[in-house]
Amino acid sequence: MENTLVYACRVKDREILQRSSSGGAFTAISDVFLERGDAVLCARYNYEEHRTEFKLALTKEERDASSGSMYMQSYALDSWKEALYWLKQNPERKLMFAGLGCQAAGFMQFMKMNGMSGRIFTVDIICHGAPSPLIWAEYARSLEKEGKLSDLNFRNKKTGWSKSVGTVKRNGEEISIAKYRRIYTDRYTIRPSCHLCPYTRMDRDTDITIGDFWHIEKSMPDFADEIGTSLVLIHTERGKELFDEIKENLELRESNTTDCWQLNLQEPTKPSEIRHKFWRDYRKHGIDHVMEHYGSVTFLRRAKRKIQKMLP
Ligand SMILES: Cc1cc2nc3c(=O)[nH]c(=O)nc-3n(C[C@H](O)[C@H](O)[C@H](O)COP(=O)(O)OP(=O)(O)OC[C@H]3O[C@@H](n4cnc5c(N)ncnc54)[C@H](O)[C@@H]3O)c2cc1C
Incomplete structure (x- = not known):
């Protein structure tokens, strides 16, 4: 797509909004896949190991365990191989990946090598650094x-x-x-590699990027809400098609790349x-x-x- 589409949005469901870190875009997008019988690969917290791990979610209950930002680098462990196995076992189905820009790039590369990239939809998350x-x-x-x-x-x-x-x-x-x-x-x-992050850009190789719509009270004071607003950047035609499907579940405003600007859409965070x-x-x-x-x-x-x- 020639130009990135920019939206400010939040899910209408206040319960989901309350437990989501921003405006609940992750839940709204992943609902589409889960309702179709597709899979979602996303990160959730493991209380035994005290670490965040990628896991395959096939139901909304499993997906809900991934609500909220976990401020630590997450582990892929065997999840990519499990995702590949699931795709081979379910040749009609698709998979949505949600993770940081670096993780989305790595996962997509792995799927390309295995001839599966056409069945993968990628959502990356704006990142201050892991x-x-x-x-x-x-x-x-x-x-x-x-x-x-x-x-x-x-x-x-x-x-x-x-x-x-x-x-x-x-x-x-x-x-x-x-x-x-x-x-x-x-x-x-923040890990040293994050200070050199090549994914801190407005244009990305994923279908959709999500984050917080910071400073919305300045650009859209009548839309701002202290329960949270997601920033959604749409980069591809299929990203646009998918977003059109979920619009009815969202409170929504169109925006632009100037009003939604934040540092990590331009450059990596500098170390202390x-x-x-x-x-x-x-x-x-x-x-x-x-x-x-x-x-x-x-x-x-x-x-x-x-x-x-x-x-x-
Ligand atoms: C380390 C980190 C730094 C961030 N920095 C910024 C920032 O600078 N600016 C900004 O606008 N937004 C940032 N975010 C993103 C923001 O906090 C929300 O995660 C994002 O907007 C999604 O929120 P949501 O309301 O749509 O849904 P939520 O339900 O809150 O979404 C959670 C999503 O984040 C994923 N996730 C959570 N923790 C991790 C993790 N450690 N590794 C990989 N995936 C994870 C979950 O798997 C799920 O997909 C950051 C998130 C993280 C994890």
């Missing part, structure tokens, strides 16, 4: 010393979409994981100037030390944030 899975797993194990973890939510919208908070339940009681989110957004834990210091301290003093030292809100950090907010 944080180290080692740091999350160590932090989770440290939290778990005081009780079993459940209901992990890196983007809990109880305080609103733009002011979302990170939470997890320990022995059924909600606790904050704000420190973990802080070391991620402060760019200490003191990233090396974080990792040196982690190796020397361990996870609890770096969480406390780099993840806590200090007076200096609060002042810096206030000044940043005042700047145009």
Whole structure:
């Protein structure tokens, strides 16, 4: 397709919207495949291993386990081979892949090598950078010393979409994981390859790209909603056809590549100037030390944030 089509949207179903990190575009798109008997390959959290893994979903219940952004690099494990096996066993069916830009490119290459690319629909997710899975797993194990973890939510919208908070339940009681989110957004834990990411562009090789429609309150104040809005970029004809099918389930506005701009649609996130210091301290003093030292809100950090907010 010559020009990328840009939409701001959110699912009409408020329950789905509440549990989705943005506006629920992932659920709306994957519904089409699952309702047709096709498969969806997407990432979900494993509480035993404290890691995020790709799994094949054949039902909405299985797919729903992938709701929400997991801020850590996810593992493909054997899922690509399982997807290939499933496609061979079900020659009439198609498969939707949802993952980060790098993962979508790798998966598509694998499917091309196996002659299956025509049956694959790809959705990639705008990405600030994937944080180290080692740091999350160590932090989770440290939290778990005081009780079993459940209901992990890196983007809990109880305080609103733009002011979302990170939470997890320990022995059924909600606790904050704000420190973990802080070391991620402060760019200490993003993997080195992400700082050189070639997929941080407006034009992509996937069918559809989804993310958050940040700053929508400025470009479309009458459409903004603190429960979340998805940004959808459509790159191919079949992406457009599919999106036409789900329009009736969405609140929707057309937009453009200027209004939806965010940094990672142009370039990769830069590493923190003191990233090396974080990792040196982690190796020397361990996870609890770096969480406390780099993840806590200090007076200096609060002042810096206030000044940043005042700047145009
Ligand atoms: C590490 C990371 C960084 C992100 N950075 C940005 C950003 O800078 N700007 C922006 O606009 N959006 C970013 N997003 C995307 C955004 O947070 C939402 O995931 C996206 O908009 C989809 O939300 P949704 O409401 O449509 O559905 P949701 O139900 O929230 O969708 C979840 C989808 O994300 C997938 N997913 C979750 N975690 C992972 C993971 N670790 N690896 C691979 N797939 C995963 C799930 O499999 C599912 O497909 C990021 C997401 C992740 C995981």
